[in-house]
Amino acid sequence: MRVLDADFMVVGDGLAGAVLTWLLRADGAVVRLFPGDPARAASRVAAGVLNPVTGKRLAAGWEVEAQLASAFSVYGQMEAELGVSVLRRVPLHRFFLHPSEEVFHAKRLEDTRYRAFLSGVRSSEEPLGGFVQPRGFFTISGAGHLEIPPLLDALSHSHAEAGCVEAAPFSYARLDRSGPGLIYDGRIRAKAVVFCEGIGVLENPWFGSLRFRPVKGEALTFTSPELQLPEAVFHHEKWLLPTSNGRFRMGSTYDRGISLGEGHRKLRADAFSPSTDGEAELRGSLPKMFHTPPSMHIVEHKAGVRPATRDRFPYAGPHPEDARLLVFNGLGSKGALLAPWIASRLVRFLRHGERIPEPLRPERFGLTPI
Numbered sequence: 001m002r003v004l005d006a007d008f009m010v011v012g013d014g015l016a017g018a019v020l021t022w023l024l025r026a027d028g029a030v031v032r033l034f035p036g037d038p039a040r041a042a043s044r045v046a047a048g049v050l051n052p053v054t055g056k057r058l059a060a061g062w063e064v065e066a067q068l069a070s071a072f073s074v075y076g077q078m079e080a081e082l083g084v085s086v087l088r089r090v091p092l093h094r095f096f097l098h099p100s101e102e103v104f105h106a107k108r109l110e111d112t113r114y115r116a117f118l119s120g121v122r123s124s125e126e127p128l129g130g131f132v133q134p135r136g137f138f139t140i141s142g143a144g145h146l147e148i149p150p151l152l153d154a155l156s157h158s159h160a161e162a163g164c165v166e167a168a169p170f171s172y173a174r175l176d177r178s179g180p181g182l183i184y185d186g187r188i189r190a191k192a193v194v195f196c197e198g199i200g201v202l203e204n205p206w207f208g209s210l211r212f213r214p215v216k217g218e219a220l221t222f223t224s225p226e227l228q229l230p231e232a233v234f235h236h237e238k239w240l241l242p243t244s245n246g247r248f249r250m251g252s253t254y255d256r257g258i259s260l261g262e263g264h265r266k267l268r269a270d271a272f273s274p275s276t277d278g279e280a281e282l283r284g285s286l287p288k289m290f291h292t293p294p295s296m297h298i299v300e301h302k303a304g305v306r307p308a309t310r311d312r313f314p315y316a317g318p319h320p321e322d323a324r325l326l327v328f329n330g331l332g333s334k335g336a337l338l339a340p341w342i343a344s345r346l347v348r349f350l351r352h353g354e355r356i357p358e359p360l361r362p363e364r365f366g367l368t369p370i
């Protein structure tokens with residue numbers, strides 16, 4: 001059998017694998033990409049909000065300025081080269097729902113780092129899309145909205161046209177690590193393989209023992225003839241945003257009970273299925289969000305699993321016992337923001353020997369020996 005020489009194999013074509021493959025190809029590498037099941041890709045469920053300031057404490061994440069710059073630059077280049085329009089800079093309006101948020105907001109405004117992102121309190125007198133706003137709201141600038149499914153479709157098409165897509169998912173049993181290079185299925189020789197499997201990593205024999213705290217999330221796409229909202233992301237009881245085709249997206253739920261516990265490799269059977277409870281929770285939040293709740297005609301209801309980690313830092317880098325096996329995972333709720341920056345760091349590591357930032361080391365909680 002003729003052996004095909006590649007630089008790298010990439011496993012999984014969610015946002016992590018698709019962006020990494022794009023950047024490796026742009027740097028001149030020869031890649032073999034193994035696509036997965038789109039019904040199991042969190043990336044196909046995600047709202048695609050790029051939000052620099054998150055959580056109850058309104059915290060700006062580690063390296064968020066660099067991550068935002070990388071996201072706008074990489075997705076912008078993809079738009080230009082692939083001929084798609086998927087990325088918009090949009091304001092994110094966040095409503096105060098609890099007194100503690102007002103306290104954190106005031107504290108953050110004293111910090112110069114946050115002044116680039118946070119507006120002051122905007123009065124509850126300022127009408128905003130019919131939302132209930134007992135305590136007013138504030139606006140986060142620097143945020144964005146990425147329409148992920150059309151971007152993934154365009155990337156898939158580009159990778160296929162370049163002839164670098166495999167027909168079937170990756171089979172761990174077919175990887176031969178006995179020689180100096182890796183041989184897959186007796187027909188592909190590569191220097192390294194990068195696993196970008198989202199929560200599918202739990203089945204991976206080399207990285208399945210990484211510490212994950214998987215969180216199921218459900219989101220709706222709906223139409224509503226009477227709902228008129230400007231282009232923005234609205235963060236209230238749930239997030240809500242108008243999309244480019246006149247629809248609305250709303251999410252999401254957080255179900256942390258889908259794994260049998262940290263270290264367990266099995267998820268509940270319904271982990272990837274939309275549920276009636278999820279729909280009821282999302283629908284039920286509309287009366288809390290609007291003075292006059294708009295009608296909701298559901299077009300799509302999806303569920304996915306966020307690959308969240310114990311310390312909320314992603315995993316990126318080589319296995320400590322075999323540097324030819326690498327992982328790119330743990331993007332949690334922030335894949336749209338994080339994927340370009342981390343993928344760029346991986347490309348610099350794989351192609352130019354640069355160091356990967358210490359907090360991303362996969363072995364930081366230990367890994368079962370291989």
Ligand SMILES: Cc1cc2nc3c(=O)[nH]c(=O)nc-3n(C[C@H](O)[C@H](O)[C@H](O)COP(=O)(O)OP(=O)(O)OC[C@H]3O[C@@H](n4cnc5c(N)ncnc54)[C@H](O)[C@@H]3O)c2cc1C
Nearest residue numbers: 012014016036037042043048049170198200217334335336
């Ligand atoms: C409801 C919801 C809302 C969200 N909203 C946002 C948001 O607004 N902003 C944001 O940034 N993030 C959001 N996220 C999080 C975001 O979806 C994730 O951070 C991101 O999509 C993870 O990307 P990934 O490529 O690592 O994993 P995935 O998208 O899950 O992709 C992994 C892929 O690998 C494949 N795979 C697994 N095993 C194999 C194998 N052996 N061979 C080949 N392929 C394999 C899988 O089938 C899958 O296709 C949200 C998530 C959910 C569930």
